[in-house]
Amino acid sequence: xxxYYLNYLDELExxxxxxxxxxxxxxxxxxxxxxxxxxxxxxxxxxxxxxHPSKIPFALMHVDTGHNFPETIKFRDDLIESLxxxxxxxxxxxxxxxxxxxxxxxxNATRNALQITTLLDAIESNxxxxxxGGGRRDEEKARAKERFFSHRDDFGQWDPKNQxxxxxxxxxGKQFEGEHxxxxxxxxxxxxxxxxxxxxxxxxxxxxxxxxxxxxxWRSNSWIPNSEFLKLEDGEEVLTKKIRxxxxxxxxxxxxxxxxxxxxxxxxxxxxxMRQTERGNxxxxxxxxxxxxxxxxxxxx
Amino acid sequence: MLDNNQLLRFTTAGSVDDGKSTLxxxxxxxxKSIFEDQLEAIESTSKKKGHEGVDLALFTDGLxxxxxxGITIDVAYRYFTTPKRKFIIADTPGHIQxxxxxxTGASTANAAIILVDARHGVIEQTKRxxxxxxxxxxPHVIVCINKMDLVDFSEExxxxxxxxxxxxxxxxxxxxxxxxxxxxxxxxNVVNRSENMDWYQGxxxxxxxxxxxxxxxxxxxxxxxxVQTVLRPQSEEFRDYRGYAGRMASGVLRKGDExxxxxxxxxxxxxSIDTFSGEVEEAFAPMSVSITLEDDIDISRGDMIVRSxxxxxxxxxxxxxxxxxxxxxxxxxxxxxxKQTSNEQKAMVKEVLYKIDINTLxxxxxxxxxxxxxICKVKIRTTKPLMVDPYRENRTTGSIILIDDATNETVAAGxxx
Numbered sequence: 001x002x003x004y005y006l007n008y009l010d011e012l013e014x015x016x017x018x019x020x021x022x023x024x025x026x027x028x029x030x031x032x033x034x035x036x037x038x039x040x041x042x043x044x045x046x047x048x049x050x051x052h053p054s055k056i057p058f059a060l061m062h063v064d065t066g067h068n069f070p071e072t073i074k075f076r077d078d079l080i081e082s083l084x085x086x087x088x089x090x091x092x093x094x095x096x097x098x099x100x101x102x103x104x105x106x107x108n109a110t111r112n113a114l115q116i117t118t119l120l121d122a123i124e125s126n127x128x129x130x131x132x133g134g135g136r137r138d139e140e141k142a143r144a145k146e147r148f149f150s151h152r153d154d155f156g157q158w159d160p161k162n163q164x165x166x167x168x169x170x171x172x173g174k175q176f177e178g179e180h181x182x183x184x185x186x187x188x189x190x191x192x193x194x195x196x197x198x199x200x201x202x203x204x205x206x207x208x209x210x211x212x213x214x215x216x217x218w219r220s221n222s223w224i225p226n227s228e229f230l231k232l233e234d235g236e237e238v239l240t241k242k243i244r245x246x247x248x249x250x251x252x253x254x255x256x257x258x259x260x261x262x263x264x265x266x267x268x269x270x271x272x273x274m275r276q277t278e279r280g281n282x283x284x285x286x287x288x289x290x291x292x293x294x295x296x297x298x299x300x301x
Numbered sequence: 302m303l304d305n306n307q308l309l310r311f312t313t314a315g316s317v318d319d320g321k322s323t324l325x326x327x328x329x330x331x332x333k334s335i336f337e338d339q340l341e342a343i344e345s346t347s348k349k350k351g352h353e354g355v356d357l358a359l360f361t362d363g364l365x366x367x368x369x370x371g372i373t374i375d376v377a378y379r380y381f382t383t384p385k386r387k388f389i390i391a392d393t394p395g396h397i398q399x400x401x402x403x404x405t406g407a408s409t410a411n412a413a414i415i416l417v418d419a420r421h422g423v424i425e426q427t428k429r430x431x432x433x434x435x436x437x438x439x440p441h442v443i444v445c446i447n448k449m450d451l452v453d454f455s456e457e458x459x460x461x462x463x464x465x466x467x468x469x470x471x472x473x474x475x476x477x478x479x480x481x482x483x484x485x486x487x488x489x490n491v492v493n494r495s496e497n498m499d500w501y502q503g504x505x506x507x508x509x510x511x512x513x514x515x516x517x518x519x520x521x522x523x524x525x526x527x528v529q530t531v532l533r534p535q536s537e538e539f540r541d542y543r544g545y546a547g548r549m550a551s552g553v554l555r556k557g558d559e560x561x562x563x564x565x566x567x568x569x570x571x572x573s574i575d576t577f578s579g580e581v582e583e584a585f586a587p588m589s590v591s592i593t594l595e596d597d598i599d600i601s602r603g604d605m606i607v608r609s610x611x612x613x614x615x616x617x618x619x620x621x622x623x624x625x626x627x628x629x630x631x632x633x634x635x636x637x638x639x640k641q642t643s644n645e646q647k648a649m650v651k652e653v654l655y656k657i658d659i660n661t662l663x664x665x666x667x668x669x670x671x672x673x674x675x676i677c678k679v680k681i682r683t684t685k686p687l688m689v690d691p692y693r694e695n696r697t698t699g700s701i702i703l704i705d706d707a708t709n710e711t712v713a714a715g716x717x718x
Contacts, residue, residue: 003305003516004516004521004553004585005307005515005516005519006307006308006587006588007305007306007307008306008307008308008386008387010588011307011308011587012308013589014548014587014588014589015587017548017589018529018548018587018589021529021530021546021547021589022529022643024530025529025530025602025643048577049576049577050546050589051532051546052532052575052576052577052591053532053534053536053538053539053542053544053575054532054533054534054535054536054539055534055536137378137380138379138380144377144378144379145375145376145377145378160375161375163375164710164711165401165404165405165626165711165714166405166711167404167405167408167409167700167702167711167714168408168409168696168697168700168702168714169409169548169697170640170641170700170701170702172640172702172704172709172710172711174638174704174709175709176709187378188378188380188389190380190382190387192382193387
């Protein structure tokens with residue numbers, strides 16, 4: 001007799017597929033928020049599985065800060081082509097040009113917070129009623145309280161103290177005009193689960209995740225990549241190091257770590273021995289103790 | 302991790318002072334799931350607040366208000382992994398809106414950890430937790446008798462709590478109860494065996510969680526496949542493909558099985574069970590698959606594919622244990638949307654049979670108003686039949702939620718009696 005239970009990765013996969021199919025059944029115009037990072041790549045892979053042999057029935061939406069790693073954009077475009085899905089781009093540069101947002105000033109200026117406006121504008125103008133994200137509950141303390149189906153009011157805001165209770169696998173995606181949902185199919189996955197899954201499924205990921213030689217600057221305890229957007233401070237010097245990135249965001253805020261891991265297996269091994277969270281190298285989360293919660297309330301990913 | 306490692310979901314319930322946060326902190330810390338930067342952040346906050354040492358409770362508080370007020374508002378999910386299993390903890394607050402949060406956390410749990418302070422024994426809160434574990438049919442209950450260090454690791458104190466718990470729990474429906482004497486603070490019997498309690502022959506908590514048999518927690522007998530959506534690819538290659546996508550709620554379905562589609566009653570045979578990686582011979586809970594049938598039948602979301610010789614009841618009048626989750630009380634004879642598996646209908650609460658006082662477990666049929674955190678037995682009438690099984694036999698096809706159409710909020714959770 002065969003065993004009638006799933007291993008943990010199969011169970012997580014089955015749960016995510018179930019959630020993605022619920023999205024398709026409950027919403028009119030869902031999109032996958034695609035950043036080019038591993039989590040949104042895994043969500044896209046799961047969507048392929050959920051609707052096979054049909055194509056993924058959602059568009060991919062990318063909020064483009066203009067401060068990208070060129071590798072990310074290339075990866076995104078190749079993936080879109082191979083899947084045959086539609087791409088929607090929300091441009092932060094356009095939001096700035098239209099005067100919707102103003103560029104931050106000062107040494108640690110980033111376009112991270114500006115993305116919120118662009119994202120909400122793109123959701124509104126494309127009449128998106130559900131944005132599927134790769135957020136995981138293990139990532140950050142505010143995310144630990146997030147629902148699979150997470151309601152946003154007509155200003156795109158999250159009200160963490162007034163969330164709908166979510167029981168069993170009965171997801172309530174009901175909404176009024178102008179509101180939308182964020183849905184997180186891989187809520188229950190950890191960073192380690194994501195890597196083990198990428199390894200098992202042989203999922204393609206951007207080269208930035210693998211150890212490579214790069215020009216970097218040591219700032220806020222991590223290696224910030226040199227780019228046209230980086231302004232050197234006194235005493236800072238550009239070095240060439242063998243590094244890789246644990247998460248991918250804006251090129252200006254994503255710090256790399258020194259590493260020799262150049263295969264998914266080696267990355268998985270490295271991650272299992274890590275003593276720092278993956279967002280520890282993200283300066284956007286270091287601004288205050290509740291930085292993520294504050295951004296999320298306003299409508300952040 | 303090994304390929305055959307399973308996922309175990311458990312819920313912890315407790316109040317601020319019974320050591321729940323310390324226990325979770327201990328499990329996470331000893332399984333190396335707390336990272337240095339998280340620990341540093343907690344250390345610096347502890348210092349700011351003038352606490353001595355590291356306050357592990359801060360690790361389990363996520364939201365600004367929780368940190369400021371020192372309370373836990375909502376269910377938080379925590380993750381850790383050992384070489385044997387992956388664990389998901391639904392950490393539910395003990396005080397504020399305990400029923401709503403505990404019911405939520407309990408709904409998906411394989412196991413419940415109930416913490417009892419060895420000095421105080423079984424208190425009202427313990428009874429509430431045990432009752433909810435029983436109501437939600439959590440298959441395994443582990444009673445951790447904590448703070449054994451404060452009662453000199455006395456076997457007598459431990460036995461006294463067991464006696465109290467058993468006396469009270471005889472009225473409940475809990476299948477598997479275990480008792481473990483621990484000190485979350487010192488680590489006794491949490492991850493490592495206690496050197497202070499030779500008289501305890503059982504396993505420490507983590508070992509218990511790692512080894513308890515959970516494969517039978519899911520109903521393996523009654524094949525139920527609620528259809529989520531229909532896959533009709535518009536491609537050349539799959540022109541005639543018509544797959545019913547869904548996740549097995551319980552039981553096993555095999556290629557060639559005689560099946561009935563409910564509620565229509567049409568019968569057919571399973572032609573194939575498909576996944577992205579190819580065809581499989583059988584599907585069991587909780588697998589997500591796509592099923593094709595030999596015959597062309599009209600099937601849509603909300604229908605259920607079952608084996609022809611084992612069908613659930615199609616009912617329009619159902620008795621339900623209802624837990625009210627919303628600030629605004631139930632409106633008599635008002636219409637709600639009811640959700641059960643992938644099915645959605647309109648429903649009305651026709652009658653409140655009785656209300657349960659969850660501190661005393663006594664029933665009262667005098668009060669028929671239903672407000673936040675109330676648990677009561679009700680009669681519900683739906684506009685169209687639902688394919689239900691008793692919750693005791695099937696946690697997936699026996700559970701429902703009610704949604705208020707005026708606010709779109711989930712206002713109640715129910716278990717079919």
